[in-house]
Amino acid sequence: MIGWEDVYKVIVAVVPLYFALFLGYGSVRWWNIFTREQCDAINKLVCYFTLPLFAFEFTAHIDPFKMNFLFIGADTLSKLIIVAVIALWAKCSSKGNYQWSITSFSLCTLTNSLVVGIPMVKPMYGAIGVDLVVQASVVQAIIWLTLLLFVLEFRRTGIEGTITTIKPKASSVSNVMMISGGEESKDVEANNIVEYTSTRLPFFELMKRVWLKFIVNPNSYGCVIGISWAFISNRWNLELPSMVEGSISIMSKAGTGTAMFSMGIFMALQEKLISCGPSLTLFGLVLKFIAGPAAMAISAFVVGLRGDVLRIAIIQAAVPQSITSFIFAKEYGLHAEVLSTAVIFGMIVSLPILVAYYAILDFIH
Known part of the structure; x- marks a missing residue:
């Protein structure tokens, strides 16, 4: 059972993120350190350098031969369910459109597992919980964040x-x-x-331009290289040379902090603190903490997950919004205000929500 000491550990993990957010916000709103052009440059630094190296580092250090593929299957099925529901909504509803389909997918499925998920799951379920959350994060980085990047690039290239x-x-x-x-x-x-x-543009010309941009974006292959090295290193017991490890580590360690700093800058440039308004804020929280876990619960039962693995699958789906999804939204100009609000308020309300899920799921055998 999670206790006050465990709650304190979660707070310890989250407070530094808000410190970076506060510095980014104050540097623009109060201290006028950065211009708008410089703010855009900071986001590009995060998008094209720190986050790809961060993704490479954590994917390169897992053991892919010990992954729980039934758990991964449930996670994949849940996202496919969400894609099907969003596609049906976009086709049948007068309010459905391509742009909101992308954002809704991000809100429902992409989580901040490494920063918030691990500190929350560890006291609940121990080492097995941490291991499964890391696995979900790796699959998210390799498949779903890459897919998000592709559709965002497709959208921007089509507009341009x-x-x-x-x-x-x-x-x-x-x-x-x-x-x-x-x-x-x-x-x-x-x-x-x-x-x-x-x-x-003709479809094939559009796809050609998208792929040319996609293959030079380090976010599209950082995780792929990382998981490839994970297979090689665990198969033949190899290690990265210390110079390579150090070069990657020095930038990747700044990934989460600079991402939150960039989010603070973005907030400072908006007229209102909650720039997307209360209705969209509530919409994002409902998708994150209800729709996502519900889809995971259905998928987990379908594939046959039981016991703690079932509980962990549902709880990790209710972890707050991925910071990377905001960075991508900001870079590609699509509902960044909604994603930033989802990240910030999601981390605030996640603690009582996840504890509530933990208590409810304790009755499932």
Whole structure:
């Protein structure tokens, strides 16, 4: 049973994140240290350097031969259920669209397991809980965050590749005055009406551009290289050279802190502290703490999980929002205000929610 000492350990793990958030917020809102352009550069530093190296480091140090594939299967099935529900909503609802489908998937499925999940699960279920949460984090980084990155790149490339043409629809008499002798001349047309038409890139051309951008993004292959090394190192008992290990570690250790710092900067640039409003905040929390665990519970029963593994699967699905999902949302310009609010308030309310889940699931045998 989780006690006050365990609650204190969770608080100890979370407070440093809010300290980094506070520094980022204050550096812009109160101390005016960074300009808006510099803030964008900080987010790019996090997105393209610290997070890929962080992802590589923790995936490279697991033992893939000891993973619980039934647990991974339940986790995968839960996400496929959510994808199916979101796709049905996007097709059948008048409010459904591609942009909100991406964000809803992030809110339902992507968790901050390493920072919040491990301190919470360890006192509840011990070493087996920690091991399963790490496994879920690795699969999330390799498959689901990579998939999120791909669809975000697809969306942005499609927008950038849209060709807008302007053609005159009707125009009146133009009055052009020319003054010679090196003086000023006045391209003046009155009551000119034009028609704007947009042409999308052909699908194969769009996919070509997406893949070219995707393969040069370190987030798309950092985890893949990491898990590949994990297979090799555990198969033949190899270790990374100390210089390589140190070079990766020095940047990866800054990953979570700089991500929270970037989130604080983003909050400071908004007019309101909760820039997405209370309704979207509640929407994000419902998706995170109810829809995600519900899908996991269904999947866990379907694949046959029982006992503590079943309980751990449901609880890790209720862990707060992934910080990486915010960094990607900020970089690609899609509902970053919703994701930042989900991360911040999710970590605040997660402790009582996860304890409640723990107490309820204790009755499941």
